[in-house]
Each structure stands twice: as structure tokens, then as C-alpha cells.
Amino acid sequence: MRVFMGMVWILIPLMLISGCGQKEELERQAFVVALGLDKGEKDHMIEVTFQIANPQVNTSQLAEAQNEPPSDIVTVTAPDILSAKELVHTSHSRRVRFSHLKTIIIGEELARSEVFSNIIESAIVDPEVRRESMMIVSKEKASEFIHKNKPIMETRPHKYYEFMQKIWKQTGLVPPSNLNTLFQRIQGELFLVIYATAEREEVGEHQNEDTYLAGQVPQKAGDPVQMIGSAVLRNRKMIGTLTGEETRIAMLLREEPVFDAIITSFPDPVKEGSRISVRLIETSPTRVKVDTKQEPAKVNVQVPVVLQIHSNPANVSYTTNQHNQNLLKKSIKKRLEERSARLVEKMQNEFKGEAFVWYVPARKQFWTVKQYEDYNWEKKFQQADVDINYEVKIENFGEQIKPPSNKD
Known part of the structure; x- marks a missing residue:
């Protein structure tokens, strides 16, 4: 027993210093x-x-x-x-x-x-x-x-x-x-x-x-x-x-949110030549559904966004005017959908592929990896029918209860 304990006391220091062989000073x-x-x-x-x-x-x-x-x-x-x-x-x-x-x-x-x-x-x-x-x-x-x-x-x-x-x-x-x-x-x-x-x-x-x-x-x-x-x-x-x-x-067209909120601007639908700055928030993930059974493939994208109006340089009455509010909401929705459709078309015709990570929901339609590879999503996407819908909600129109009147 004494011999055994003696060996233990000899081995413990060796174990402690054995990892220092590759030691290199920080300086x-x-x-x-x-x-x-x-x-x-x-x-x-x-x-x-x-x-x-x-x-x-x-x-x-x-x-x-x-x-x-x-x-x-x-x-x-x-x-x-x-x-x-x-x-x-x-x-x-x-x-x-x-x-x-x-x-x-x-x-x-x-x-x-x-x-x-x-x-x-x-x-x-x-x-x-x-x-x-x-x-x-x-x-x-x-x-x-x-x-x-x-x-x-x-x-x-x-x-x-x-x-x-x-x-x-x-x-x-x-x-x-x-x-x-x-x-x-x-x-x-x-x-x-x-x-x-x-x-x-x-x-x-x-x-x-x-x-x-x-x-x-x-x-x-x-x-x-x-x-x-x-x-x-x-x-x-x-x-x-x-x-x-x-x-x-x-980034908005991806299922996984990339950013919490961004500041951007849109044309003022009431005052031509003016723009309205907004804070755009992704409150929930984008929903992407891919139907690979149809020919061509069908892609349906729902993008929920919430807007907060930050600036209104033209002093258009949005806070108290429901008609103007509806015009603004429709205008922003239309612009987002048009720009998104233009980008998808650019991906299909110029780049011959997609950068929206839609291949993930597409891959879920197949039982095996080989079936997915045989389907050739990259090529199918180039002819895919893509429908993008933005669910726009305007949360507030700024801190002013009533904007000052424009006396132009």
C-alpha cells in the first residue's frame, strides 16, 4: 500500500506538468x-x-x-x-x-x-x-x-x-x-x-x-x-x-429574421416628390410555402411587417385622416411587393438561383436527399411561380397628435 501511495504522489506532479510541452509565452x-x-x-x-x-x-x-x-x-x-x-x-x-x-x-x-x-x-x-x-x-x-x-x-x-x-x-x-x-x-x-x-x-x-x-x-x-x-x-x-x-x-424574404428593425423611407402618396421615413419591424418570421408537386413550382411568401412613422416632411395629415392612412398603407405595400417581385425576377433570369434560403422548405417536400437532388431545385426555381404578399400594419404615425397645417 505504501508503495502504491508513493507512486501516486510521483505521478500527480507529472500529470500536472505534462500539458506544458506546447506552452508559448503570450509576448x-x-x-x-x-x-x-x-x-x-x-x-x-x-x-x-x-x-x-x-x-x-x-x-x-x-x-x-x-x-x-x-x-x-x-x-x-x-x-x-x-x-x-x-x-x-x-x-x-x-x-x-x-x-x-x-x-x-x-x-x-x-x-x-x-x-x-x-x-x-x-x-x-x-x-x-x-x-x-x-x-x-x-x-x-x-x-x-x-x-x-x-x-x-x-x-x-x-x-x-x-x-x-x-x-x-x-x-x-x-x-x-x-x-x-x-x-x-x-x-x-x-x-x-x-x-x-x-x-x-x-x-x-x-x-x-x-x-x-x-x-x-x-x-x-x-x-x-x-x-x-x-x-x-x-x-x-x-x-x-x-x-x-x-x-x-x-433578408425580409427569408424565413429566419435577420434584423429586428431598420430605418427606411417610402414615397409620400399624397405629396409628390416627398418621402416619409419609417421604422420597419419584423414582428414575426416570414412564412414560405413551396409546392413542388405543381409544374412550374409554386412559392407563396407572406411577409408580416409593422411600421412606425418617424418623419413627415410634407406635413400631410396622416394622424387624423383615415383616407390618407389607407393611401399610405397601400402605397407602401405595393412598393414592397413590386421591389420584391423585381428582385425575384433578377434572381431567376440573371443569377439563375435564389438567395432567400427557400431551398430549405423545398427540401422538406422530399423523403430522401436523392429525391431532392434529382428534382434540381436550382433549375426549377428559375421557372417557379412566386407570389409575395406583405402584411403591412402601421403601428403609429409619430408623436404628434395633429401635424401642423401646410399653407403652401
Whole structure:
């Protein structure tokens, strides 16, 4: 018994220290907060940009690092991401880690190429790469986007993307996109990725607040980066773009709510040339019914939305005038249904697929996976008969009991 207890006392310390073989001091590690991917000059080569956080910025050691940049940006050329990660160590003194990586930026040229699918698939081989990492497609090269993105309000780059991700859920101007969702789209379903740029593009006369693409928003001064709209991917290859308005509608047509409420505007049906700002709320999930027994397939979509009137610049009497209230309700309902029908038609004719995740209710119509695959939902959707109905309810018309009269 004494021999046994002696062995136990010897083994316990060994068990406690056995897990320290891979121990590495924190100060010897470098954490990548944003990763940029671009097409290389040679075939099957990519340019990988690492934005590595400076751990001393915004810490107790700020006085020592006040003249240092918030991050170190390094670009190397390699056949894949893991090879590039090793090449970085030829110039970087610390061990590069992906454990804090939450943002992956893909240059549009690479996103439209055939090699992108293989490149992004090989990335998840590294166990440090998180499946929930946010994906962004930049109009210019990803390396240029990262270098130009210097937000004044956020010195730490990872905080900028983290805060932007929270804001997007309130605006609905960009889709939620991450690696995990990308790998779920395997049967030709379309996948929407955040679209961004640090370049400006003149679009002539100003449009509505959500009908822009990244770079088109009329903005003076501030951070040059704009993120609005979507890059459309099919089979992990970019095939087109959607504006902010089209992205919002695509999110509304999904069964699972993506945002709680958004601020948008609609034409005033009484005062031509004026617009009314509203808060649009999804109070309950969108209802989608797919009938695959009919030819062509029948899709019925019911979208319940609640509106709160926020501004009425034309001072039209909506609060006390029932007739005007009915006009406003019908006008908003008609516009939402027309824009939704236009987007569905664009998906059917231009993109040859759907980004509304309607394949989920369609798949439920079949007993086996093979039956669903033989049905070929992607092709059937292109000829499908789609009926979209918005159930519009106006909850209030603002805080004024009676708006002031317009004496024009």
C-alpha cells in the first residue's frame, strides 16, 4: 500500500506538468485580426495580407507605444493561406496566430476567379481559423482596402469590425456572411457576402438612402471605407452584386429574421416628390410555402411587417385622416411587393438561383436527399411561380397628435 501511495504522489506532479510541452509565452505571439486575399500575378498563386494587432496600443504601455501604428500589415505571395502564414515568419519575430481572426477580406478579382473556392476551402484546415469569421468582398484589392481603412474613432482594427458587425444588424444594408454559412451552400444556392470598398464612384444624382452600392454613397470627409450591398456568390464564385435595398429585401424574404428593425423611407402618396421615413419591424418570421408537386413550382411568401412613422416632411395629415392612412398603407405595400417581385425576377433570369434560403422548405417536400437532388431545385426555381404578399400594419404615425397645417 505504501508503495502504491508513493507512486501516486510521483505521478500527480507529472500529470500536472505534462500539458506544458506546447506552452508559448503570450509576448512571443502575434495575432492576426484581419486577413486579406488577392489573386497573384501568376496562376494558382495568391497574395495574402496579414493585419497583425500591436498589443501595446491602447494598453498600460501606451506611453511607450504612442508613436507606433495600431497594427502591422504584411503581404506575401504563396500558393495558399497556410504557406503564406509560414512565409510571414521570415520577417516577423513573433509566432503568427489565427486564433483571434474574425474578418476575412477577399478582393473582387479573386472572388470572381475559379481558384477562390479551393483557396477558401484549404483555409479551414488550420484549426485556428474560426468558422464564424466574417467575410467581406472588396471592390479593389484586399491589400489596398486594409491599408486605406484607418477609422479615426477606432485605433484597434478588430474593434472596428466588431462594432460594424453590430451596426449591420440594425441597418440591414449588408447580409450576415461567415465561413460557416458559405460551406453550407453546396447545391448551387446563392450566397450573399458583405460588399465594401475604399474607393469613391460618382453616380450622378442622389438616390434613395438604400439604393447604393459600396462607394456610391454621397459622403464627404471621414473614413473612405463604405460597406453597403452584397456580392453574390454561386458555387463559391462571385457572379454579381446587389444594392443595399435589394439586400434588405432578400433578408425580409427569408424565413429566419435577420434584423429586428431598420430605418427606411417610402414615397409620400399624397405629396409628390416627398418621402416619409419609417421604422420597419419584423414582428414575426416570414412564412414560405413551396409546392413542388405543381409544374412550374409554386412559392407563396407572406411577409408580416409593422411600421412606425418617424418623419413627415410634407406635413400631410396622416394622424387624423383615415383616407390618407389607407393611401399610405397601400402605397407602401405595393412598393414592397413590386421591389420584391423585381428582385425575384433578377434572381431567376440573371443569377439563375435564389438567395432567400427557400431551398430549405423545398427540401422538406422530399423523403430522401436523392429525391431532392434529382428534382434540381436550382433549375426549377428559375421557372417557379412566386407570389409575395406583405402584411403591412402601421403601428403609429409619430408623436404628434395633429401635424401642423401646410399653407403652401
